[in-house]
Amino acid sequence: MTAVDSAVVPRTTDERSGTAAVLRVEIAEGLRAVLREPAALFFSVVMPVMFFSIFAALFGDAPSPSGMSTAASMLATFGTFGVVSVMLLNPGISVATDRETGWLRVKKVSAAPVWATIAGKVIASLPYALAVISALTFVTLLVAGPVISVGTWLRLVVVLLVGALPFACLGLAVGFVASANATTAFLNAILFPMVIASGLWMPLEILPGWVRGIAQFLPTYHLAQLALAQLTGAPAAGHVLALLVTAGVTGAIAAFTYRNLRI
């Protein structure tokens, strides 16, 4: 077999530079998909901004329980909503679509690793998640002026983008097994109850007490609290732990479904 195997000589000089080039192509394809046909992401980007504007008009004047500016805390909660919806929906629906159309099979029979496709989809979604935060920030500036420092804002952005990765894993896990339509329906069906029960639209304080009980068990709640902690300096170790557990669980589910990926 050695003689036979030696016949298969890699044609590029460097395997790793080849993989990096593949990843670049995958990211570029993911970015173009949204840029050229933005309808798919329309709701993920526009809805949070729309809701944000409505709720800012309704509650913007209300005193915030933490003493922090309401606009600032809404930036954290709606930012969580926006980033999670992009990262949960976009990679998952995209991979389900590729499975359905046969495009993922084209990649599977190519010499490029399929994981590069998956990673490309997640990475390509990050700029759109950032776009949502930027749009929300823009509205905040219009409504309330500069409510947080640039440094705090950057910390908030990093927390939200990194914290949304477990949700991307969950979206992918569904996209690996379900059709594009079923993936869209299922992910929306879990996203919106989670968003409401985590107090991302309306503050938990004005929701019934039992909702607050549920919120403790929702990863969106912990991400929002971690985001808020960036503004308030409140202790956040528990929220980080909850998100790490979420990452472990959704990562494991995604890995399991990836192994059983039907292409």
Added chain:
Amino acid sequence: MDTGSEPALLVSSVEHRYGAVVALSGVDLHVAPGECVALLGPNGAGKTTLIGLATGLLAVQVGRVAVVGGDPRRATTRRRLGVVQQQMGFPRTLTVAELVRGAAVRAGRPATAALPALVEAGIADLGSRRSAKLSGGQRQRVALAMALVGDPDLLLLDEPTVGLDVTARRAFWQTIAARRDAGAGVLLTTHVVEEAAAVADRVIVLHEGQVVAAGSPSELTAMLPDRTVSARSTIDAAAVAALPGALSVTSDGGRLQVSAVAPEALLRHWLDADPWLADLRVEGATLEQALVSLTGPIHQEVSA
């Protein structure tokens, strides 16, 4: 070992099952460098399974599949492979040039390799077109460019000319023939038998997971019924199939086509059985009928 002497594709003693269903059993075949082999067979014969094994999409269960001596499950082996699949599912948002550049990079080549491949596939003028705006024929040529861009030693073409008009087909096969003459092995599946006969050096007939015949197109026709008798008849196909000398019968828009070994005896009995027999024709058997009598049930409906 000299790479040039390695078969482009080697399939030996391969068996494949989906649960209790046997898709392939005891299949041996090879494609030499510079050879074009056509895989013929009815739906469910195992063609798609065989292509799946050769592309590394399916794991080999029993036997051995080697692409230029390597395991197609390994990415380095698949760099020697160019594939035109039945359903390529190009993302609608990408342009032709982007698709082919992506294919180049995935094959371990620089993106600049895309341009010659676009020219070779005859779509250099389509580079900036979105895939959503391509016609069926254009899509197949994009698929071809993507298969050629890695400069493959083996081309696997799964029903590549479905939906192409005559001119496009000819252009497609000219491109493939040029690659074959340059040393690439080619394995194609097609149900257009005349096409297989025209472009392939060898034809392998697959039926119910087994190779039932193999040879040059002319060899294959030689070992099979020599005449086709066709006519409009008022008696049904099953009755005609029962007549002496009839090997198989297909019905095509009210017209029956009968593959026959002794057309004289068949004609005598058919005319006796059906006084209204009309529009009678006797021709040399084509590969299509050869295939039907090799693999088909005694009576097949031809839908086209």
